[in-house]
Amino acid sequence: MENLINENNRLIVISGSSGVGKGTLLSLLMKKFSDMYLSVSVTTRAPRGGEIHGVDYFFTSKENFKNLIDKDEFLEWSEFAGNYYGTYATAIKQALSDGKDVILEIDAKGAMQIKEKMPQAILIFILPPSVEELQSRLFKRSTESEEEIQRRLNIVKDEMKTAEDFDYQLVNDNLDETLAKLESIITAEKCQTT
Amino acid sequence: MENLINENNRLIVISGSSGVGKGTLLSLLMKKFSDMYLSVSVTTRAPRGGEIHGVDYFFTSKENFKNLIDKDEFLEWSEFAGNYYGTYATAIKQALSDGKDVILEIDAKGAMQIKEKMPQAILIFILPPSVEELQSRLFKRSTESEEEIQRRLNIVKDEMKTAEDFDYQLVNDNLDETLAKLESIITAEKCQTT
Numbered sequence: 001m002e003n004l005i006n007e008n009n010r011l012i013v014i015s016g017s018s019g020v021g022k023g024t025l026l027s028l029l030m031k032k033f034s035d036m037y038l039s040v041s042v043t044t045r046a047p048r049g050g051e052i053h054g055v056d057y058f059f060t061s062k063e064n065f066k067n068l069i070d071k072d073e074f075l076e077w078s079e080f081a082g083n084y085y086g087t088y089a090t091a092i093k094q095a096l097s098d099g100k101d102v103i104l105e106i107d108a109k110g111a112m113q114i115k116e117k118m119p120q121a122i123l124i125f126i127l128p129p130s131v132e133e134l135q136s137r138l139f140k141r142s143t144e145s146e147e148e149i150q151r152r153l154n155i156v157k158d159e160m161k162t163a164e165d166f167d168y169q170l171v172n173d174n175l176d177e178t179l180a181k182l183e184s185i186i187t188a189e190k191c192q193t194t
Numbered sequence: 195m196e197n198l199i200n201e202n203n204r205l206i207v208i209s210g211s212s213g214v215g216k217g218t219l220l221s222l223l224m225k226k227f228s229d230m231y232l233s234v235s236v237t238t239r240a241p242r243g244g245e246i247h248g249v250d251y252f253f254t255s256k257e258n259f260k261n262l263i264d265k266d267e268f269l270e271w272s273e274f275a276g277n278y279y280g281t282y283a284t285a286i287k288q289a290l291s292d293g294k295d296v297i298l299e300i301d302a303k304g305a306m307q308i309k310e311k312m313p314q315a316i317l318i319f320i321l322p323p324s325v326e327e328l329q330s331r332l333f334k335r336s337t338e339s340e341e342e343i344q345r346r347l348n349i350v351k352d353e354m355k356t357a358e359d360f361d362y363q364l365v366n367d368n369l370d371e372t373l374a375k376l377e378s379i380i381t382a383e384k385c386q387t388t
Contacts, residue, residue: 188362
């Protein structure tokens, strides 16, 4: 698998805080890098309204998913709230061997699994504006209880710790700037000596 | 020295083939990053027509230069054609501790000396268009002797080998694109987890 990434293509993994704007960023990024392959995850959960098979997810049965796990067909997979989610390796291998960049949006644990299998993968974590700012905003607003404020701050602090394991960290306080930074990371990575 | 580079500032070292356009690229880059500090080398050679002390070089005597070597005042220095050239550490340390990015253009050997003293320095090597292209151009033109063609190709091949020790390699076949890549590298490096 290692040798599928060469001086021409990259495997880019995006993770980040919930609601931080990953989906918007990805769709804008795909417009800029039209030749990039966006990986679609496989899941056993039922489609929600408007979700399209092959676009939002590949929907499949638990039986089939477990079968694919046994055959080691996933780059990473996890179980969440009774359902399975995974990244199917074949399509990614195909895109990489076609010389394409591949991008995928998965959770932090999945990102770490990918980094283990493919150390050349580029891991990017998207964070919300800084804890200090969030803290001041939450206290100013004071619509949340102190307990709720503390709970939300703890989540962000955990995420900032998680982000330390990623190659890049972006604070999404401005969509255009974050998009420009994402583009810069991809461009710069392609200039790196391998 | 190490702790002068933090999450906010970077030390960027540019080297490259002779005549590849480093000067033009640097002056354009300085316009984009107006807050960046451009290091000026110290030399014992005499100023050439139009060269300004403090802009092109700091001109000094051999005696003073040797004195500065003894005091370990250079980040790197070298002797070339009977003259000394060096990077004075104090100004760079000052700029870094002011939180500024610092950029310097030096030869590949000097770049390696800097990387040894400051592993966090970002080394970028600018290459001319590829050997294959150069070869075909030189042969097509056929104004140079085969010996001269071979000599020039060998220089480029050596440089491509040198470039492998740098963090980034840029082939300057288009000034605007190369400038955009330089900007991307600096932007991306500032998003990297330190």
